[in-house]
Amino acid sequence: MMDVFFIERDPYAPIRHCYPVSKILYEGKSEYQEIMVIESPHFGRVLVLDGVAQCDERFEFIYHEFISHVPLFAHPKPEDILIIGGGDGGALREVLKHREVKRAVLVDIDRQVIEVSKKFFPTMAVAFEDPRVIVLNEDGYKYVQDYEQEFDVIIVDSTDPVGFAHVLTTEEFFKYVFRALKEDGIYVGQTESIHYHTDIVRRVQKSLRKVFPIVDLYTAVIPGYAGYWWTFSIASKKHPVREPSRDVNIQTKLYSADMHRHAFLPESFYQKILSGEY
Numbered sequence: 001m002m003d004v005f006f007i008e009r010d011p012y013a014p015i016r017h018c019y020p021v022s023k024i025l026y027e028g029k030s031e032y033q034e035i036m037v038i039e040s041p042h043f044g045r046v047l048v049l050d051g052v053a054q055c056d057e058r059f060e061f062i063y064h065e066f067i068s069h070v071p072l073f074a075h076p077k078p079e080d081i082l083i084i085g086g087g088d089g090g091a092l093r094e095v096l097k098h099r100e101v102k103r104a105v106l107v108d109i110d111r112q113v114i115e116v117s118k119k120f121f122p123t124m125a126v127a128f129e130d131p132r133v134i135v136l137n138e139d140g141y142k143y144v145q146d147y148e149q150e151f152d153v154i155i156v157d158s159t160d161p162v163g164f165a166h167v168l169t170t171e172e173f174f175k176y177v178f179r180a181l182k183e184d185g186i187y188v189g190q191t192e193s194i195h196y197h198t199d200i201v202r203r204v205q206k207s208l209r210k211v212f213p214i215v216d217l218y219t220a221v222i223p224g225y226a227g228y229w230w231t232f233s234i235a236s237k238k239h240p241v242r243e244p245s246r247d248v249n250i251q252t253k254l255y256s257a258d259m260h261r262h263a264f265l266p267e268s269f270y271q272k273i274l275s276g277e278y
């Protein structure tokens with residue numbers, strides 16, 4: 001019997017990942033993108049948007065723990081959280097592990113991604129019914145413009161920051177984010193591979209530095225993403241971000257106080273990224 005493989009068609013990375021496929025569980029097209037769910041023997045179920053794998057059951061916890069817990073533990077009292085994107089529910093699940101959180105607003109323009117995730121990824125989408133959650137199917141770029149000093153933490157859990165998601169990595173957007181954050185608020189967004197997308201990393205870092213007084217970069221190794229070594233750009237109005245500000249007292253698979261500290265790049269390497277030496 002011939003093996004069947006799904007070959008990722010990410011146009012923004014110089015390599016391609018192949019996933020062995022035991023079954024195609026879902027194929028559809030929303031107003032915004034193609035959506036597919038495949039079953040892979042090693043990775044479990046994989047969510048694919050426009051031909052690019054977004055997350056898989058086996059390793060999704062790495063991405064979702066790090067995009068969520070680093071900013072929330074850097075903040076001493078994260079009560080009001082905004083997630084832009086994140087329709088699979090993984091970041092929302094991690095955010096709501098914090099007892100301090102009173103409200104989590106998730107703004108994802110594509111309702112169909114949320115519905116597909118609820119059906120095929122229940123361990124990620126488990127938090128959508130939490131009473132602290134507000135789900136809005138709107139344009140996150142426009143949504144954030146209507147608020148001033150409203151949120152403690154803003155997480156941008158978007159697809160690749162190119163195409164229609166490019167606006168979520170611009171200086172203009174970061175100015176809206178800065179205004180929407182409370183006086184001690186923190187922002188974080190995923191900024192792609194440290195190897196293959198250094199130009200994106202550098203551009204986002206420089207744009208954030210024009211808006212926020214504290215800007216940094218941390219990473220995590222994510223087996224399903226191009227280049228594996230993934231970056232997160234973080235910015236803060238007031239609080240240092242390289243150390244947790246509270247005891248890490250939640251259940252996680254990988255994130256911890258030590259992993260928080262070690263996720264940040266050494267200063268010497270960080271400066272090479274900014275200067276273009278790397």
